[in-house]
Amino acid sequence: MNYGRTFNFSAGPAMMPEPVLEEIQGEMMNYRGSGMCVMEMSHRSKVFEQIIQDAEADLRKLMNIPDNYKVLFIQGGGTLQFAMVPMNLMKNGKAVYIETGSWSKKAIAEAKKYGEVIIAASSKDKNFSYIPDCSDLDIPEDADYVYICENETINGTTYFELPNTKGHVLVSDQSSMFLSRPCDVSKYGLIWAGVQKNVGPAGLAVVIIREDLIRDDLPAYVPTYLNYKTHADAASLYNTPNCWAIYCCGKVFKYLQNTIGGLEAMNRLNEEKAAVLYDFLDSSKLFKGAVVKKDRSLMNVPFVTPSKEMDADVVAASVAAGFSNLKGHKSVGGLRASIYNAMPKEGVEALVAFLKDYEAKH
Ligand SMILES: *Cc1c(COP(=O)(O)O)cnc(C)c1O
Numbered sequence: 001m002n003y004g005r006t007f008n009f010s011a012g013p014a015m016m017p018e019p020v021l022e023e024i025q026g027e028m029m030n031y032r033g034s035g036m037c038v039m040e041m042s043h044r045s046k047v048f049e050q051i052i053q054d055a056e057a058d059l060r061k062l063m064n065i066p067d068n069y070k071v072l073f074i075q076g077g078g079t080l081q082f083a084m085v086p087m088n089l090m091k092n093g094k095a096v097y098i099e100t101g102s103w104s105k106k107a108i109a110e111a112k113k114y115g116e117v118i119i120a121a122s123s124k125d126k127n128f129s130y131i132p133d134c135s136d137l138d139i140p141e142d143a144d145y146v147y148i149c150e151n152e153t154i155n156g157t158t159y160f161e162l163p164n165t166k167g168h169v170l171v172s173d174q175s176s177m178f179l180s181r182p183c184d185v186s187k188y189g190l191i192w193a194g195v196q197k198n199v200g201p202a203g204l205a206v207v208i209i210r211e212d213l214i215r216d217d218l219p220a221y222v223p224t225y226l227n228y229k230t231h232a233d234a235a236s237l238y239n240t241p242n243c244w245a246i247y248c249c250g251k252v253f254k255y256l257q258n259t260i261g262g263l264e265a266m267n268r269l270n271e272e273k274a275a276v277l278y279d280f281l282d283s284s285k286l287f288k289g290a291v292v293k294k295d296r297s298l299m300n301v302p303f304v305t306p307s308k309e310m311d312a313d314v315v316a317a318s319v320a321a322g323f324s325n326l327k328g329h330k331s332v333g334g335l336r337a338s339i340y341n342a343m344p345k346e347g348v349e350a351l352v353a354f355l356k357d358y359e360a361k362h
Contacts, residue, residue: 007347010325012197015342038247055250072207073236078194082110090115092142101128101155128155131295134163145169151177154329156302157295181267204245274298280352286359304334
């Protein structure tokens with residue numbers, strides 16, 4: 001069916017798979033004979049209990065999450081995790097952060113409120129256009145964890161190799177790459193992701209935390225809601241959760257497993273899709289990618305023309321051609337195409353055809 005939807009290259013909230021939206025549409029007025037929409041449903045009802053349990057079970061299957069990890073659905077989006085992580089994990093009041101761009105900078109600024117932050121590696125010297133070597137970091141013995149932003153949404157870099165934490169707990173912000181490729185959860189202490197980049201509606205974070213990191217001896221100032229234990233003990237139903245987002249995410253988990261065929265298959269599609277755009281950028285004389293080849297994100301692709309004026313002209317022309325949200329983030333300028341899981345390959349091909357045409361005319 002043609003709904004007149006555009007290819008939406010937004011960094012988030014971003015596209016969701018069309019079959020999922022259609023399924024949601026079909027259940028809008030009466031969810032499976034319950035007589036109501038999920039938005040209208042008690043979070044204590046049997047029907048919703050089933051929805052949240054299925055969502056967790058489907059995510060566990062999709063990511064192959066070991067039994068000694070809890071899966072938590074927490075409100076406050078991604079940003080609240082910048083505070084929850086240090087509040088809950090800083091036992092010795094010291095943590096190591098890798099500085100790779102806008103989102104790790106935000107995490108660093110927040111963590112400094114709660115303890116000592118050691119920046120063990122940074123790519124600031126080259127405008128965050130690469131991932132620094134993290135094979136031999138200087139990590140103090142008593143550091144509580146090593147923190148990375150695994151895919152920098154604004155700068156367009158990603159880790160293809162995890163840092164050597166020398167036995168310390170690894171914490172990762174996976175917001176803009178969550179479920180885009182297989183992930184060995186056992187290598188992490190905590191993974192978190194704001195879901196509106198690659199999964200569902202805004203206002204929800206998924207937290208996957210190793211059980212031994214959940215504490216009941218947090219400082220008294222930590223609000224009850226911001227203790228991971230509160231959510232773990234109540235199976236994410238301590239208070240009214242973001243029921244709607246959990247329901248939508250659950251549908252996407254099922255879709256990735258059953259329709260796409262799991263995360264290996266998703267990764268192959270993402271590689272094919274990103275190659276269409278990167279191959280063009282590598283061959284273009286007008287457009288240039290902003291990131292070194294080996295660290296390029298498959299999700300967020302920032303690129304520039306020779307001038308700011310032309311960047312703006314391309315953005316305007318792209319809107320006229322029916323594309324949405326290609327303007328680069330205000331902090332870095334240029335253009336950016338976010339091509340998450342739900343962006344079809346045809347969307348990227350159409351974008352490249354448009355950019356080729358623009359180049360030919362200029
Ligand atoms: C968007 C984003 C966030 C913040 O998410 P909000 O839900 O807007 O608070 C954090 N980290 C990364 C990598 C992001 O892309």
